[in-house]
Every structure is written in C-alpha cells, then in structure tokens.
Amino acid sequence: MITLTHYLILTGLLFAIGLVGVMRRTNLLMLFFSTEILLNAVNIGFVAVSKYYGDFTGRMFAFFIMPWQPVK
Amino acid sequence: MFETAVIVETVVKAVIVVAVVAAMAGFATFIERKVLAFMQRRLGPMHVGPYGLLQLAADGIKLFTKEDIIPQNAIKPIFMIAPVVAATSAFVAMAAVPYFPEFTLFGYTIHPIISDINVALLYVMGVASVGIYGPLLAGMSSANKWSLLGAARAVVQMLSFEVVSGLSILAPIMLIGSLSLIDINDYQSGGISNWLIWKQPLAFVLFAIAGFMETNRAPFDTVEFEAEVVAGYATEYSGMRWGLFFIGEYANMITISVLVSIIFMGGYAPLGFIPGAVMMLLKVSFWIFLFLWVRAAWPHVRPDQLMWVCWKVMMPLAVVNILITGFVLI
C-alpha cells in the first residue's frame, strides 16, 4: 500500500533533481526547465498531503502554483 | 477481485477502441479520397478490389514495407518518437469519450466508455492538445528548415485555437454544470429541440472552427501546406512513421466529430424510432463528411490570417458569449 511517506520521498527526490539542475545549468532555458521540476515536485507533495488528510487546502496551493509558470 | 474485473474490462475496451478507431482511420483515408474525387468529377481509387475498396490494404502494405529513412543530422531518438507521440495522444484522448448508450450483453451491462472521469471534457481537450508535440518534436528534430517552419506554425496555431476552444466550450459547461461527457449528453436527451446547438449557436460555430484547427484540416492546415512549407513537419518522414502521423490526424478527426456530436448535437440520445447508437454513427459520419467536404471546397488561410481570426474575432466573440450566458443564467 502506498502511504504518504512514499509520496514525500518521491517529492524529495524530484526536488533534489531540480536543485541539481538549477546549480548545474547555465543556459537560461535550462534553468527554467529546472525550476519547473522544483515546482512540480512541490505540487505532488501538496496534493499527496491533501489527499491523505482529506483536506482541500493542499490542492488549492498546488492550484495556485500553476499560474506562476506563464507569468514567468 | 472486483478491481481486477474492472481492469480487465477496461483493457478489453481500450483494445477494442484502438483497433476500431485505427481501422476507421484507415477507412477514412479511402473515404476521403473517394469523396474528394467525386467532388472534383473524378473516380478516385478504382483498381484495387471492388471500387478500390482494398486500396487501404495496399496503402498499408506499402507503408509497412517502405524504407524508414532517418536523416543523418536528425536527432534520432526524438525523430523516431515524434510520430508515436502524435498517434498515442490521439488515441489516449479517446479514453474519456462515450461512444454509444450503455447496453446489456450476456446479462452484463457495458458502458461504452473506457473511463468515466468527471473532468472528461477538459481531459479530452487537454490530451488532444498534447498531440501538438508530434509535429513539434518532428519539426525540431528533423534538421530541416521546412520541418522547423511547420513546427513553428504548429505551436502558433495551437496557442491560438486552444484559447478559443476552451472559452467557447465554457458557455455550454455553464449551462449544464458538469464536465462529464455523459452528463452533457443526458442534458439534451429530449429530442432535437433540446440540442445545445439551438441554445449556444455561437459556441457551436466557434468550437467547430477550433476543431478544424485542432485537427490541422483543410482551411487551417498551415502546418503541412504543400505550397508554403513543402510537407511541413512531415517532410523528412517516410514509411510507417509518416503513416502514424496520418493515423493520428484521422483519429483526432474522429474524436472531434464525436465531441461535437455529444456536446452540441444531442450525442447518442435516441430520436424517435432511431436508436441512439445509430444516431451517434450518423452524426459522426456527417461530421467526418463535413471535414472532407470543406477540404474540397475552401481555400487555405495564411498563418497570420489564422491568428488574426483567432485572437481578434473568435476570442472576443467567445468571451461575449460567456458573458451573455452568465447574465441569462443569473
């Protein structure tokens, strides 16, 4: 059975990948790609927490993170 | 065990849908050639089989046995994966589309929809818009300038029509109050007068135009228009990879036809003595015929005209439509 911990570990791993990207890349476009990975990783975390606590706040947060991308 | 049964049923349905739609896409190429020929006073394919019916088999054999050319400077993995993306996204979009009313077979009720998610409409449109990755990746990996131009046009076109199709579909959604295609279908089950096309004619027209853009069909096929960009993104493709693009395009056409029939034209609701399934088939065939008909009759538009009409005409109209609908609802 998948628990919240699984999702949080996944979020951590993805976040680590994104951070490696942010530090490794010098190209502007590639930097944007890496930041997208970071945001998405956090999104998964929020949604997982919201699901396992039966609370919609996490989802709302994830929802509000999404429009940041086009703004960028 | 119940879960397993559901999974098995879903897989069977998915296989059936993929097989049937792929076959229909192949048949649609034959129909297209015939209809275009008749409209231009020609006969079309006649020599393979009775009335050229086996022409699609011949085409299939040819595509499968043709050499798969990959240009030397192309980025190989992306080049190879792009047609697969185009075809899969077209088929994946069909997961949330109900085709027929539910029926009982051997005492077992079958819902002819692979997965009834409650955001079906958004899902179908989103996944269909992912199909733009096919042309995009193909164009960017081909190391060919025609292909790159085609890909650029694909992106521009997609950004334009996506706004229009999203906004135009919003007004019917406000009326119905659900994103599920089954709910939308049930909303207009009371005969022709209940069809949404009468309540939302503007949204219908806008959505139909956006559908033509989405499938890269005739008046808006700037992406692969021969006279301007040789074959657009597909310039470097040959054999079955090119064929996959083709299947994707026709599968998209079928999806859009089904979508328009369900949202605006009453879907699979039975009409008088005609059962619902037949109504659905009739509507879908009419829409596919309309796609071919328009291709035979109308000239192409330039990409700048396309963007102009999207952003300056259709988008304001869609917004006005939403506003009016909102006021009427209040």
Place this chain on the structure above:
Amino acid sequence: MTLNDFKKRDCSGDYIFFEGEKKSENGWEAFQRVMKRTLKGELFVGLWVVLREMIRFDIHTLKYPAEKMEMGPRYRAIHRLLRLFESGSERCIGCGLCEKICIAKCIRMETRIDEKSRKEVSEYSINFGRCIFCGYCAEVCPELAIVHGVEYENASEQRAHFGLKEDMLTPLDTFRAKEQKEFSGFGALSDHADETVKQTPLAY
C-alpha cells in the same frame, strides 16, 4: 530608364489597370469588410458547388490504359504514309515537296528510277528529334501520301523506331483488312463537330 521613370511611364492606351478590391483604410472599413464577407455566405456557395458536382456524379475520368481518348482528325501526331486504295502501292510519288517545305529540316528521302523507269522512293525517314509537328508536310503533299496519324503513345527504345518508311507506311495486312483510314484533309472538322460547335449563322 530608371525604375521610377518606368513606373511613371505613360501606358494608359495600352493597358487596362484592374484596381482590385479597395484596401480598407481604417479599422471601421476593415470591420465592415469582414462582416460583409462573413454574412454574405460566400463560403457556402463554395460548399454548394462541390456538393452539386458530387450529387450530379458527372465523372470525367478516363481510365487510360483500358480506355483511350479518341483523337480528332486535326490531331498532329506521328506521321503515316498511306497506300493507294485501288492498287495498294505507295501513294508517295517522290516529289520532294515535303522535304523542301519542312521547316525543321527533319524529312529526308532518297529516290531512284526503277526498272519501269518510274520514280520510286527507296528511303524515307523523319527525324522525330527535330520534328516540330507543324503539319506543313501533310498540307503540302499533293497526293495525300504523308499525313499525321493519331498515335500518341510514343514510348519506344529509340526515336528512330517511328521515323523509318516501313514504320510509317500502312502495313499490307492492315490495308487488306480495309482498315486504312482516309485522311479527311488537313484542318478538317472532328466527327462530332456539329454537336460541340454551333452552326454558322447563315445556316439557321
């Protein structure tokens, strides 16, 4: 003449300038034009035209290898040399007019006096690499000996395969089967001319 002079030159007498559609000056006119075009329903006229053709089902396809187009007598394809209907001997009397009039200089004939001290054409050839199919040879021939045929499928290994005398002359067996067609004259009307062309005004 510079480009500006060229653009300003007086050519009012020679040309008719087509102005085309007036360009819209401001946004309002552009909007009007769009509305007019949208509501006029021109697009549906196009749709109707193709649908009408489809319903009418007036197919003009010629399934080429199976069916062949019937060529009119004016068609100028590979030359034929005809035989006399009475005797079956060649019509050509070797006068050399065709050789003389040929503007492409592609006809070449060799003649000699035979045993009965009559002029006989021993060799006759047309270089189809040079022939422009002008039809002067057929026009000038006093005996209607050289004519243009209707054979338009000219695929062969060599051009010379059509240009020798034995290729062009009506074969004897065809002649005996009475299948040699008489040349109706250069510039003759086609067979169905009355159906396709109106009669001369005095006839009605």
Place this chain on the structure above:
Amino acid sequence: MYETVAFYIFSILTLGMFGIVVMSKNALYAMSALAGGMIFISGFFFILDAEFLGVVQIVVYSGAIMALYAFGMMFFDTTRDVSEKMRSKKIAYTLSILSAILIVAILCIPLVSESIEASYPAIENVGNIQMVGLILFTKYLVPFELAAIMLLVAMISGIVLASKKMDEHLAIEEDECEMLKEGK
C-alpha cells in the same frame, strides 16, 4: 495493488525523465523529457483523486507552457549541444541533496504532529470539481483574483515588451527603388 504498481511505474518514469532533463546536453532531449515528465506527474494527480488538477496539469504545463518554451527553442540550433560550465560539482550535488532532505523533513512535520485536522474535509456526495469550485470561490477568492491580476499584468507587460517596434512601419518600397537605382 494496482495503485502500488501505478505509483512505482510513474515514479520511475518521472525520475528518469527529470534526470534526463537535468543531465542531458541536448536542449531538445531536455525539453521533450520535461514534457513527458509533466504528463507522468499528472498521472500521480489522477491516482490521488485530484482529476481536475491532473487535467489542468496536462493542459497548462504540457499544452501551453511547453509549447512556449519550444517556440523559444526554435531560435537555437537544437541539433547542437548546449555548452555547460561546471564549476564546483561536489558542492552542487551536496547542497541539493541536503536541501532535498530538508524539504522532506519539512513535509514530514505533519506526520509527526498528530494534532492536525482537516480544515476543509472532503464532503461526501459532492464531486471533485464542485469541491474545488466551492473552496476556490469562498476562502481562496482573494488569492484567485490576485492570480488573475498577476496573469493579466504578465500578459500586458509581455505585449508591451514585444510590441515596441510594431508602430515602425516597413518602408520597403522606397528602399527597393533606391537599391534598384543603384544597381542600374
């Protein structure tokens, strides 16, 4: 059972895709891998019963944003490799792993503290989208409006940036004449 299988498949795919994004030298590889990863992430949202978010993920990220990026990429030569200068490799990797652990720790705090309670518990018999709509337009109305205003500001600034040269009309005809004259 199927949820587990799906979770692991999606995790492996997402990690692999994002790994390619970070490690690949080719911009086109990176872009297509990122797009793939985004779509797989929407798979997680579907597993987590957040269909609306999943679909929005597909539409917004994979549909619009990535297309924008792709359009940006067309100005580069995608067949050539991107040059990367790696300065201090070890520091980068250590820092990122450390911060990742920090993130996990922060996210794990609710696990440890038991006193947390759902402020918006999911209501029975109310669909996912209705729920999203209810909360979005009651408690989170102000952030929602702010997001909309933010998008509007971004759009206007983008148009202003792009359209600086729009009013300079092209004087091709005169130039052409000059060039032709000189040519003669």
